[in-house]
Amino acid sequence: MSLSGDLGISPVLLQAISSLTSSEGRQDKVPVKQERPSPRKMDNHQTSSKVVSHLLQGMNEPVSGLLAQSSSPSDLGQESDRLAAQAQKQEEVLLNAAIQERLASHLVMNQNRVITTTPAGNSVSAADVSMVNVLTALASQHMKANIKQEDSDAFTTIAHPTTATPTGASVVVRSSGDLQDDRPQPQIIIYYNNESGGSVPSPGNDVIVGELEGDGVQGSIQNYRVVMHHGDVASARVTAVSEQTVTEAAAAAVAATASPGTFVSGESNCAPDAAMTGNCPICGDKLSGYHYGVFTCESCKGFFKRTVQNKKSFQCHKTGECDINIYNRKKCPACRFSKCLNAGMRLEAIRQDRTRGGRSSYDGCSPHGKPRPSPLQRKVKRPSVGTSDEDSKVVAAPVLPGVDLFTAGEEGRSHRQLVAILNHSRPGQQAPDGEGQRVPELLTDIMNLEALLADDDIPQEGAAEDPNSEQAFYNYLMQLTELRLYKLVRWARNLPQFGAISTDDQIILLQNCWSDLLALGVCWRSISTPNVLSISTTRSISLQQAEALGFGDVVGRLLNMTQNLRRLHVDQYEYVALKVLLLITPDVKGLKEPSKIHEYQEKLSEALMEYTSTHYAQMPSKFGEMLLRLPELARISFIAKEILLVALPPTSPSCGLLVELLKGENAVKD
DNA sequence: ATAGCCTTGAGG
DNA sequence: CCTCAAGGCTAT
Numbered sequence: 179m180s181l182s183g184d185l186g187i188s189p190v191l192l193q194a195i196s197s198l199t200s201s202e203g204r205q206d207k208v209p210v211k212q213e214r215p216s217p218r219k220m221d222n223h224q225t226s227s228k229v230v231s232h233l234l235q236g237m238n239e240p241v242s243g244l245l246a247q248s249s250s251p252s253d254l255g256q257e258s259d260r261l262a263a264q265a266q267k268q269e270e271v272l273l274n275a276a277i278q279e280r281l282a283s284h285l286v287m288n289q290n291r292v293i294t295t296t297p298a299g300n301s302v303s304a305a306d307v308s309m310v311n312v313l314t315a316l317a318s319q320h321m322k323a324n325i326k327q328e329d330s331d332a333f334t335t336i337a338h339p340t341t342a343t344p345t346g347a348s349v350v351v352r353s354s355g356d357l358q359d360d361r362p363q364p365q366i367i368i369y370y371n372n373e374s375g376g377s378v379p380s381p382g383n384d385v386i387v388g389e390l391e392g393d394g395v396q397g398s399i400q401n402y403r404v405v406m407h408h409g410d411v412a413s414a415r416v417t418a419v420s421e422q423t424v425t426e427a428a429a430a431a432v433a434a435t436a437s438p439g440t441f442v443s444g445e446s447n448c449a450p451d452a453a454m455t456g457n458c459p460i461c462g463d464k465l466s467g468y469h470y471g472v473f474t475c476e477s478c479k480g481f482f483k484r485t486v487q488n489k490k491s492f493q494c495h496k497t498g499e500c501d502i503n504i505y506n507r508k509k510c511p512a513c514r515f516s517k518c519l520n521a522g523m524r525l526e527a528i529r530q531d532r533t534r535g536g537r538s539s540y541d542g543c544s545p546h547g548k549p550r551p552s553p554l555q556r557k558v559k560r561p562s563v564g565t566s567d568e569d570s571k572v573v574a575a576p577v578l579p580g581v582d583l584f585t586a587g588e589e590g591r592s593h594r595q596l597v598a599i600l601n602h603s604r605p606g607q608q609a610p611d612g613e614g615q616r617v618p619e620l621l622t623d624i625m626n627l628e629a630l631l632a633d634d635d636i637p638q639e640g641a642a643e644d645p646n647s648e649q650a651f652y653n654y655l656m657q658l659t660e661l662r663l664y665k666l667v668r669w670a671r672n673l674p675q676f677g678a679i680s681t682d683d684q685i686i687l688l689q690n691c692w693s694d695l696l697a698l699g700v701c702w703r704s705i706s707t708p709n710v711l712s713i714s715t716t717r718s719i720s721l722q723q724a725e726a727l728g729f730g731d732v733v734g735r736l737l738n739m740t741q742n743l744r745r746l747h748v749d750q751y752e753y754v755a756l757k758v759l760l761l762i763t764p765d766v767k768g769l770k771e772p773s774k775i776h777e778y779q780e781k782l783s784e785a786l787m788e789y790t791s792t793h794y795a796q797m798p799s800k801f802g803e804m805l806l807r808l809p810e811l812a813r814i815s816f817i818a819k820e821i822l823l824v825a826l827p828p829t830s831p832s833c834g835l836l837v838e839l840l841k842g843e844n845a846v847k848d
Numbered sequence: 849a850t851a852g853c854c855t856t857g858a859g860g
Numbered sequence: 861c862c863t864c865a866a867g868g869c870t871a872t
Contacts (some may be wrong), residue, residue, distance in 0.1 A: 466852090467865070477851045483867075484849075508850070527866080534867045535857030543865080855868070860861100 459521040460514065461507040470527035471542045474518075477507070482518045485511070486528040497720055498709025516708035519744055526797060541794060616792070617751060618785035623674045624754045630669045631662075631699070633714060648727060651717075652825060656836060658714055659696060663835045666695055670761060675778050683769050691760045692839055693815035694808075698760065701740040701811075702753050708744075711736055729821050735814045739807060746803055747794070755786040756804060760811070 456465055456473065463475035470482055484490070492512035494500060500513035507514055519525075526540045537543070670676055670688055679687070704712040711733055712718045724733035748756075764776035783805075790801040823840050 469865070475851090476853085479865095480851055481849090487867090511849090529866070532867060533857085534855070535864095536866070537858045537860095537864085538866065850872080852871090853869085856866080857864105858866105860863080 458504075460517045461502050461504045463504045463507075468545045469523070471524035471540070472518075472522045473545065474521070474523070478514075478518060481507075481511070481514060482523050483528060485515050485518075486525055487532075494709050498707070513708070520706060520708075525745065541797070618788055620674065620782060620785040621751045621755055621789055624758055625751060627669055627672055628750075628754060630672060631665050651727070654717065655713070658717075660836045662696060662699065663692060663839070666692060667835075673758060673761075675781075676761075679774060679778075680770055683771060683775065686766055686768050687761055687763065687775070689839060690763060690766045693819050694760045694811050695757055697736065697739075697811055697815045697818065698753075698757060701736055701743055704737070704740045705744055708741070709737065711740070729818075732814060732818045732821065735810070735817070739810060739814065742803075742807055746800055746807075747797070748804060749793070751789055751793075752786065752804060755782060755789070756808070758782055759786070759805075760808065 457463065458465055458475035458478055459472060460474055460478040463477060465473050466476040466479065467473070469479035474482075485492075490511070492510075492515060494510055494512035496510070498513060498516070500506075500510040502510070502514050502517050522542075524540055524542065527538055527543065529538075667688060670684070676684065700711060700713060703714075704710065704718075707718060710718045710720050711724070719733060721730060721734055721737060724730045743753075759779065759782060762775055762779045762782060764772040764779055766772075769775060786804075787801050790804070791798070794800050819840060822836075
């Protein structure tokens with residue numbers, strides 16, 4: 179007995195999931211050559227069955243291959259050789275001579291060992307190279323999932339020594355391209371620590387991609403942290419959007435990523451003076467010091483301070499991609515401020531009480547390793563719920579354009595209270611042993627599935643159609659959405675523990691959240707393109723364009739949501755956890771085993787809370803704030819669905835799954 | 849509003 | 861003491 183009839187469940191979705199359920203051990207199956215579904219060619223009668231068969235082909239594809247590069251830390255030892263080979267094959271790992279030389283001399287000075295991987299493989303230690311390759315593969319996978327496709331073939335991976343651990347090895351790996359390239363290179367930085375678990379530089383510019391434990395020198399255990407240098411990635415993306423943005427800004431960015439100057443905190447640890455020789459990552463002016471989490475010039479420091487303190491809101495008069503340099507930095511404060519945030523400047527570094535002097539305490543407040551107690555220590559010291567001290571720090575001042583969630587007065591206060599409650603309603607909270615920077619296994623498992631959602635095969639826009647026509651845009655959007663829906667189902671099916679939920683419940687959950695998930699995906703994709711919604715690697719839409727097409731409201735809300743993700747510094751782990759939280763909702767009507775789902779939800783929210791509280795100890799409101807964004811996401815997707823439904827031709831032969839879901843939902847409502 | 853310089857003050 | 865990252869002041 180199926181629930182599908184009573185609840186208006188999409189028969190396509192039902193069949194897809196049901197068939198999937200019967201094919202247990204799917205990872206071991208011989209892969210069926212995957213063929214992208216092309217439902218637009220089908221007629222109405224055949225749609226469902228053909229869509230299902232295509233979907234199933236896709237579903238049965240083993241995920242192990244896709245996920246092999248991102249094995250869990252515990253598998254790392256056994257897997258490292260195989261992965262290393264894979265990584266080696268996947269990309270020729272070249273070491274840029276200039277960087278190599280500079281780093282080598284630097285490291286020799288610091289009595290560090292240098293590991294280099296070259297095409298010839300004449301490396302220092304085979305084991306170390308294996309580890310480097312594993313990390314490179316991991317980083318590569320991460321980058322490919324996050325960087326626009328045209329950029330994914332050229333990235334830089336740099337590892338840093340930590341001064342506190344003079345025996346730590348360092349690696350610089352570049353996959354392709356070279357420094358002469360005009361474009362700023364996105365960077366992945368691998369911190370390669372020794373076993374002491376000593377301090378790891380954690381500047382605000384960086385996004386921690388992963389933490390690993392693996393074989394180190396002479397059989398010892400080593401801790402590794404893979405960090406993505408956020409600012410660089412962002413600038414690389416923005417540059418990709420506007421082709422003309424090369425010249426000075428790019429040169430400055432390249433200098434910032436490659437020169438010993440801004441080359442990172444690891445370097446600045448050893449030679450603080452060197453950190454001051456580079457250029458401001460915002461405008462290219464002379465650096466004046468470490469301000470609000472980033473080395474910047476005096477003017478950008480002042481600009482950031484004024485903007486945040488005075489709660490200014492700017493609007494870009496162009497497309498939100500203005501080039502910012504020393505000469506035109508006054509022209510577009512909106513883009514300048516965006517660039518500040520993308521470079522990693524911290525809102526929480528601006529003191530709400532305006533006290534002068536002394537030392538700050540936010541995460542990344544110093545370019546030198548960890549001047550402060552560890553998050554774990556701080557957590558122990560943290561005052562109990564509701565103390566005035568805590569309250570005063572709960573919410574960072576909101577300053578982003580068009581987003582002012584914490585205005586003074588009743589509304590702001592109730593919001594703050596809610597945030598405080600959310601953040602402190604953790605019974606018997608347990609801190610992880612040792613370092614507080616561990617990533618819960620549940621989150622890494624979910625992260626590993628991101629490969630299933632990669633935009634590696636987005637539809638090409640029809641050559642015959644005028645790419646600027648409204649119809650062409652709709653067609654493209656529908657095709658893209660359709661493809662993403664298929665991937666979404668496959669992704670959900672492979673989620674840890676989701677398979678243990680009954681098929682009917684799986685369907686209900688998916689049907690409940692598919693549009694929210696798509697909406698959140700678009701926001702995440704747009705995180706480095708302020709004021710522009712990046713629909714795919716090739717398509718983006720501004721608010722003005724959206725207004726012209728009649729869905730300015732939705733795009734405006736999505737842009738606001740994106741700005742919130744940016745403001746909260748939501749990272750990849752948090753993003754993937756939020757997605758699963760959208761899926762795992764025990765309150766949906768009709769579920770057979772809501773308690774099972776509730777259990778899963780609890781585990782996941784605990785994992786996310788642990789992650790956020792340890793990695794962002796200085797943002798105690800972050801966890802609550804993130805959760806508070808989810809209802810708005812549901813509102814947005816609701817409005818979007820209404821629009822789609824109206825826009826849908828009365829008898830739409832295309833887009834099987836999407837149409838099924840949209841119409842099914844409508845049927846339930848009626 | 850900007851940006852260069854000044855003052856402050858906790859932590860080393 | 862000194863350092864340095866915060867906020868403040870003020871000529872432009």
